[in-house]
Amino acid sequence: xxxxxxxxxxxxxxxxxxxxxxxxxxxxxxxxxxxxxxxxxxxxxxxxxxxxxxxxxxxxxxxxxxxxxxxxxxxxxxxxxxxxxxxxxxxxxxxxxxxxxxxxxxxxxxxxxxxxxxxxxxxxxxxxxxxxxxxxxxxxxxxxxxxxxxxxxxxxxxxxxxxxxxxxxxxx
Amino acid sequence: xxxxxxxxxxxxxxxxxxxxxxxxxxxxxxxxxxxxxxxxxxxxxxxxxxxxxxxxxxxxxxxxxxxxxxxxxxxxxxxxxxxxxxxxxxxxxxxxxxxxxxxxxxxxxxxxxxxxxxxxxxxxxxxxxxxxxxxxxxxxxxxxxxxxxxxxxxxxxxxxxxxxxxxxxxxxxxxxxxxxxxxxxxxxxxxxxxxxxxxxxxxxxxxxxx
Numbered sequence: 001x002x003x004x005x006x007x008x009x010x011x012x013x014x015x016x017x018x019x020x021x022x023x024x025x026x027x028x029x030x031x032x033x034x035x036x037x038x039x040x041x042x043x044x045x046x047x048x049x050x051x052x053x054x055x056x057x058x059x060x061x062x063x064x065x066x067x068x069x070x071x072x073x074x075x076x077x078x079x080x081x082x083x084x085x086x087x088x089x090x091x092x093x094x095x096x097x098x099x100x101x102x103x104x105x106x107x108x109x110x111x112x113x114x115x116x117x118x119x120x121x122x123x124x125x126x127x128x129x130x131x132x133x134x135x136x137x138x139x140x141x142x143x144x145x146x147x148x149x150x151x152x153x154x155x156x157x158x159x160x161x162x163x164x165x166x167x168x169x170x171x172x
Numbered sequence: 173x174x175x176x177x178x179x180x181x182x183x184x185x186x187x188x189x190x191x192x193x194x195x196x197x198x199x200x201x202x203x204x205x206x207x208x209x210x211x212x213x214x215x216x217x218x219x220x221x222x223x224x225x226x227x228x229x230x231x232x233x234x235x236x237x238x239x240x241x242x243x244x245x246x247x248x249x250x251x252x253x254x255x256x257x258x259x260x261x262x263x264x265x266x267x268x269x270x271x272x273x274x275x276x277x278x279x280x281x282x283x284x285x286x287x288x289x290x291x292x293x294x295x296x297x298x299x300x301x302x303x304x305x306x307x308x309x310x311x312x313x314x315x316x317x318x319x320x321x322x323x324x325x326x327x328x329x330x331x332x333x334x335x336x337x338x339x340x341x342x343x344x345x346x347x348x349x350x351x352x353x354x355x356x357x358x359x360x361x362x363x364x365x366x367x368x369x370x371x372x373x374x375x376x377x378x379x380x381x382x
Contacts, residue, residue: 041239061217112351120341120356120360145192158371
């Protein structure tokens with residue numbers, strides 16, 4: 001059991017209870033909303049498909065490794081740990097992929113090492129930018145996302161920086 | 173031939189100013205094709221078609237029931253007005269971040285509940301609320317193909333990660349034999365707060381530029 005398992009019954013129970021007090025026809029309202037929800041979930045399909053195709057092709061072709069090797073000399077100068085580079089590159093692209101890289105970092109460096117801790121903080125403080133953007137905008141049919149992904153990636157950079165700083169502090 | 177190449181590059185760069193997601197999508201695919209050949213494995217694309225695209229179906233299948241359930245719940249929330257007081261309380265923050273929809277109660281409710289679900293780490297449900305919030309914001313959006321400032325801000329806050337308890341990370345750390353698996357919690361909150369503040373500031377900057 002964890003925290004979200006504990007809080008869920010209160011959320012659902014609370015919503016239903018308050019609905020009854022306010023004399024809402026909760027059953028009809030639920031069915032009505034669920035119908036809309038099911039429809040819009042299917043609308044997301046082509047957008048998810050587009051993202052999954054591009055990202056898997058990019059990762060499996062070895063292009064991702066090339067980007068990492070390209071960034072390596074720059075990050076070496078900045079004193080950025082090379083072990084974290086792969087995780088930093090893959091995290092905005094793929095949730096599953098980044099979990100794999102994270103696990104291998106824990107296996108080879110240990111969870112309590114500087115690398116292990118920085119990786120943990122980085123995992124917890126960043127998101128899969130492309131997937132989330134594609135799903136949210138896809139559901140409403142928006143194809144022009146303007147500055148969203150650009151700013152998302154810059155914020156990812158801020159997460160990497162912050163993860164290194166707090167990792168360093170914890171290790172002292 | 174080279175003329176087409178130059179034109180393609182030009183179009184790609186012009187696109188970049190308009191929509192980075194589009195440029196990136198094309199870029200990822202072209203780089204993938206290029207490197208599958210460079211690494212002597214042109215079959216990668218076929219393998220992706222055969223094995224990986226299946227994941228899109230799995231994702232949708234797992235999204236449909238959760239999405240339907242929570243939009244059903246959200247309809248009750250709308251009709252009973254249980255969130256209206258909270259949304260009223262958060263009004264100043266909403267006015268600053270989501271100006272376009274500040275007077276749209278349903279949109280504000282959905283935004284508030286998405287952010288709350290993300291903070292609590294109820295992953296899949298947060299996606300359902302998020303989609304709901306996007307639909308409410310889309311209602312008052314003038315150009316249905318282009319995101320407005322409130323939508324961009326909403327997405328940017330979501331992808332900068334605002335989770336307070338990174339459960340899956342803590343579990344993996346415990347499995348790997350960390351002395352205190354949860355000791356990364358406060359540092360993670362610090363890092364995530366920092367990156368979210370940076371994200372909001374950058375989003376504000378780009379809002380004004382466009």
